Amino acid sequence: MTRYERWNALLELLARDGRLEVEQAARELGVSSATIRRDLDQLAQQQMLTRTRGGAVAHSVSYDLPLRYKTARRAPEKQRIGAAAAGLVAPGSIVGLNGGTTTTEVARAIGTRSDLHPSTGAPGVTIVTNALNIANELVVRPHVKIVVTGGVARPQSYELIGPLATGILNEVSLDLAIIGVDAIDAEQGATADHEGEAAINRLMASRARQVVVVADSSKLGRCAFARICQVDEIDVLITDTAAPEKLTERFVEAGVRVMRV
Template sequence: MVIAQMSEREKEIVRLLAGDPGIPATRLSEMLNVSVVTIRSDLADLEQKGILVRTRGGAAPAFHPNVLERQSLRVEAKSRIAQAAAALVNDGDTIMIEAGTTTALVARHLLGKRFVNIVTNSMLILPYARTNPGIHLTVVGGEFRPASESMVGPLALAELERFHVRLAFVGTDGFSLEGGLTTHLVEGGEIVRRMAERSEQVVLVADSSKYGKVGFVRVLPVEGVHRLITDTDLEDRAERELAGVGVQVFRA
């Protein structure tokens, strides 16, 4: 379940509870100008969908605020990118999906595919795998990082080493010709490198706002990416630069 699939009122409820999990239903009803019955129904629905966890005296988001915030950014562009990326997957395929809000959406758009084996370190994929009988999902173990809803660390890296896949779908906090693919988290960078080693092709799914940005950790050279799936706002100059080093660019 992602922000894009929630109503505006549900989004506001989650935002308010992220700031103060102790807000009672009566106060939420006043703040949102709806009945207490409606609020309680919304809370029950959000809990059933796995968005909220009911607590003693209130409720709290099931996901880290950082994840919820990232899911709310450039929603339409991310969905188009993910749909185009999912189109690369064939029936019977083997793929890896790295943790991230855009990469997780790739799994959402695999509905209708058959016998797709996915290896991932992302917990965000679970809702899509749960409702898609065509997916066989393997989630690697490791240390759980709430801020990215991901499994990282030595155990995750060791388990990824056991697999070989055709495609690895990865994200980035920023990428450029000079800086390559970068991220703000060392552990996340290690996961991407391992997935690149264990796949035949690396597919970068990233919106155009990431181009030219540089994160804390260099993950891969741009030449290590076979395809970039991005949005239509990517400048022609950037596409030419990337094509010049062998990256196939598709703007969705």
Template sequence: MLRTERHARILEHVAARGAADVNELCALLDVSGATVRRDLHHLHGLNLLRRTHGGAVLGSVGLEVPVQHRTERRRAEKRAIATAAADLVPDNAVVGMTGGTTVTEIARVLAERGPVTIVTNAVNIAAELIPHKDVTLVVIGGNARTASYELVGPMAEKTLADYHTDMTFLGVDGVSAEHGCTTHDQLEAATDRAFAASGSRTVVVADHSKIGKVTFAKICPLSDIHHLVTDDAAPEQQLERIVSAGVPVTTA
């Protein structure tokens, strides 16, 4: 297992439970105690959790796992979602894209498929797309978020108000029938709302770990969403409630 994947699994585990001890993490990761202690020391140094005697606890409420620690997590599911989501895009479309590892996978699929215009606030997505001659790339400016590699805030929202896209792909940290789409950061939530408002259709892409989950800042209610694409491990009860709320769901 790669170090970055171990870190992502540790952060997700601690975020879900509030705390974890070394023995518990050794069993989860199938690694030695020395390896876990080194990982916890590193994550403590990044202020992502707080090291304790024998384990770790959350460093803050609503822990957000940084994008660089999420890249390898559920990669197969994200690629399947990306393939299904890309099939929704018409030829020569103008596509809005927020940040997120699943949205990044969609960008890769579209870049290889043919002519497309992509409007994004994610600098990592922009960096990948620049070399592709069949991609017309528009990058939205704003304040940089180190956790998500996104540019957010009033400048981003003002720019998006002047654009119109055929479709927006929205990456979220949680989506549920009761609370709609949510994320960890309020500035990011506001910029995501601007992305949704600029598109004729808004498609949420989220792997099964995000379905039924609620995080700090509300992006929009389900009534603002036109489609959800997830993977086949998503909880059926939540998907049924989302469909009942009027949102079509595709499982990849």
């Protein structure tokens, strides 16, 4: 288990229980108490938790696991999903990308598409995004034109949200919207935990000719707080091979093209 995987696990335990004891965490993660103490000290320095005698408690601020600590979850699956979604992007197209770990993998796959490089003579792509980390990664790619929405940044997801984020999206047309979600269900549609993110994702989807949802199998058959769009507004769902056939069949019956990668 890497350091970031341990940090991710510790923060999840803390979110679940509200309090964490060093010895308990060491047993659950199968590492030494000294390692857990160092991890807790480093997380406390980043203000992710508050250290106590013998452990830690959840920080007093609103608790949500930041994007940088989620990247280790299902990384191979997300990379395959990202590559498959990037393969749907045609040269010269305009693509909307929201924030999240899976869409970040989509952005990285687009960024390394050799057939989109200017040296091949093919037109590049335009990426419209509300995700600061995606814009930061792609702005150095010569074949990618980056358009960033306005808005207020959420530290947890690096996404720009709020009324200031809608101005750009209302003025553009997208060939493709590739949307990461917190949950997707064949009846309830695509949903997000945060209503501000859901609102921007919904607007992005409405501006696109085709909507692609990227979601690993752990998000299927679930419903989060705020709706992004109905199932009949989704053209393609890209998930991983661990997705149960019973679940994916329901999306197919609803008219969604399902890609399991």
